[in-house]
Amino acid sequence: MSDRYASFAHTGAGRALVRRLGLPDPPRLRRYRPGDPLIHGPVRxxxxxxxxxxxxxxxxxxxxGIELSTEAQMTSGAPVPGGAPMSGGAELTGGADVATGLGVSAHGEATGARPAPHGALLYDATGITESTGLRALFDFFHPLARALHPSGRVIVFGTPPESCASHREATAQRALEGLIRSIGKxxxxxxxxxxxxxxxxxxxxxxxxLRFLLSGRSAYVSGQVVRITPADVPEVDWAxxxxxxxxxxxGxxxxxxxxxxxxxxxDGAQVVALDVPAAGDALAEVANGVGGTAVQLDLTAQDAPVRLAEHLADRHDRVDIVVHNAGITRDKTLGRMNPDWWDQVLEVNLSSQERINEVLLDRxxxxxxxxxxxVSSIAGxxxxRGQTNYATSKAGVIGLVHSMAPLLAQRGITINAVAPGFIETRLTARxxxxxxxxxRRMxxxxxxxxxxxxxxTIAWFASPGSAGITGNVVRVCGQNVLGA
Structure with a gap:
């Protein structure tokens, strides 16, 4: 489905009109293509x-192989051999005004410098142990706020508040969430x-x-909080x-x-593609296209979990990655909803997942x-409005992730979820x-x-390198204004 407004806004006449009227200005996003570097431009x-x-x-x-910029590089715009990062602290002088190309000091004074744009700004905030230390974030980001390439990346690293040594440190670390969500906007x-x-x-x-958030793979992920726990991470072939x-x-x-x-x-996986028998032709096309196998199965059938487990055991002896993507909608306000519509949505979107997980784990x-x-949703x-059944089921997926994460951690298994916002599909086209x-615009x-x-985003969760990521729900919504 094409976005005609965005296509128009990217034309010369469209850009002029958008700026003159203050209309939404959708940028061209940097999405992943094989062979692309992780990031375009040096990283600060x-x-x-x-x-x-x-x-x-x-x-x-x-x-x-990512170039790290230095203070000298930032204030002069000249490349610095080696590109080593500056030593600790956040005392910076220099930034960029995209309108004039002039540098700006930390005190707002023009410096005449022409800093090279950065591909990403990374800040380690784990040393901030009280609220007064949050000033270091202003000192770092203020002169650099307009010195990013289009589709640039900002990543702040902190300590989970629940792991902090004092309530003051926990307070300061929690404050970081407001910072990154505002920067994203x-x-x-x-x-x-x-x-x-x-x-x-x-x-x-x-x-x-780090690789996911820097790359074009995370083009539509913004304003998110990711938690990483200790884990044994194997060697990974990132290709x-x-x-x-x-x-x-x-689904x-x-x-x-x-x-x-x-x-x-x-990314190298052997895919078992599953959907209902009615979608058999389309399913076979997908499976053949990825060199995988197709399984036609109604997940709400009473014997579905056992039949699926037996198929996986017979064909593959195991399943390393389970993506619960199957889902349906039956929209109507709660007062007008048919009881069967409530049951169908909860059964497909949530209860069937629970039963399948239990059988696969038990065996x-x-x-x-x-x-x-x-796969949750921002609706969860x-x-x-008009999706009480759907929102309930998708909130249940979030509950499933949070409740099972500590139990599965004992077995070395992770569980996470994505929560998409407005995604261009045949359903949203209706x-x-x-x-x-x-x-689209919100x-x-x-x-x-x-x-x-x-x-x-699902592939990032699935990676063997993501062993320390569990119990996370990451929204893929372009930082939707609803649901924070």
């Missing part, structure tokens, strides 16, 4: 005094902003998340991280499910290192025009997302 990395992540982050960036031009809480001793589990993995994708015949199957296969088919990934976070335009990126945006 700094830390509050006492931060514990600056050195590990610098090492990861260097390993990934302020910086514009396709810039995304995220907060990554890294638990003590979890430093070695950061790389998968094909899922080689040798068996991945089950439900795979079309839309987001079909795109998930394609992305997981491109030991999900091994250590396994990944369970659910903010609610939605929404009345005015409501469709509202859905986010920081002023446009709808694509199925591939959801699929890439």
């Amino acid at each position: 990395l700094d830390a509050a005094p006492g931060g514990r992540l600056r050195e590990p982050l610098a090492t990861l960036l260097a390993t990934a 302020e910086f514009g031009r396709g810039t995304t902003a995220q907060l990554v809480y890294v638990a003590p001793s979890a430093e070695r589990a950061v790389e998968s998340t 094909r991280p899922l080689d040798g993995r068996i991945a089950l994708v439900t 795979a015949a079309r839309g987001i499910g079909a795109q998930v199957a394609e992305v997981l296969a491109a 030991g088919l999900i091994p250590h290192g396994g990944r369970l990934i659910g 976070i903010a609610g939605n 929404i009345p025009l005015v409501l469709r335009e509202v859905g 986010n920081s990126l002023a446009q709808g997302g694509l199925p591939v945006d959801v699929a890439q």
Whole structure:
């Protein structure tokens, strides 16, 4: 489905009209393409005094071949051999005014410098232990706020408030969420902003998340908080991280499910694509296209979990990745809703997931290192008029993630969920025009997302490098104004 408004806004006449009238200005997003670098332009990395992540982050960036900028590079615009990051602290002088090209000092004075734009700004805030220390964030971001390439990346790293040594530290660390959500709404031009809480001793589990958030794979993810816990992370082939993995994708015949199957296969997984018998032709096309296999099964059937388990055991001996994407809508206000519509939505979207998980786990088919990934929705976070059944089921998916994460951690299995916002699919194409335009524009990126945006986020959760990510629900919504 095409976004005609965005296409018009990208033309010369469209840009002029959008700026003159103050209309939503959807930027061109940098999405992943094979062979692309992780980030375009150098990365600025700094830390509050006492931060514990600056050195590990610098090492990861260097390993990934990413250039790190220095203060000299920033104020002069000249490349600096080696590109090593400056030593600790956040005392910076220089920034960029995109209108004039002049540098701006930390005190707002023009410097005459022409700083090179950055691809990303990274800040280690783990050293901030009380609210007065939050000033370091202003000192870092203020001169750099307009010195980012289009589709730039902002990532702040902190300590989970529940892991802090004092209530003052926990207060300061919680404040970081307001910072990144505001940056995501302020910086514009396709810039995304995220907060990554890294638990003590979890430093070695950061790389998968760092790579995802820097890359074009996270184009439609912004204003999110990710929590990383300590984990044993294996060596990862970042070109094909899922080689040798068996991945089950439900609801795979079309839309987001079909795109998930394609992305997981491109990352090396052998995909088992599942959908209802009525979608058999489309399902076979998807399975053949990704070199996988098709399973026609109604997940609400009483014997469905057992039949699925037996199929996986007979064909593959296990399943490493389970993506619960199957879902339906039966929309009507609660007072007018047919009871069967309530039951159908809850059964497909939530209860069937629970039963399948239980059978697969009881039979030991999900091994250590396994990944369970659910598909929730922003409706499950903010609610939605006329979708009480759908919102209830999708909030239940979030509850499933939170309740099962500590139990599965004992078996070395992670569970997470994505919560899509307005995604351009055949279902959203049926929404009345005015409501469709509202859905597209009511986010920081002023446009709808694509199925591939959801699929890439699921692939990040599925990666063996994401062993420290569990119990997370990440919205893929362009930082929708609803549900924070």
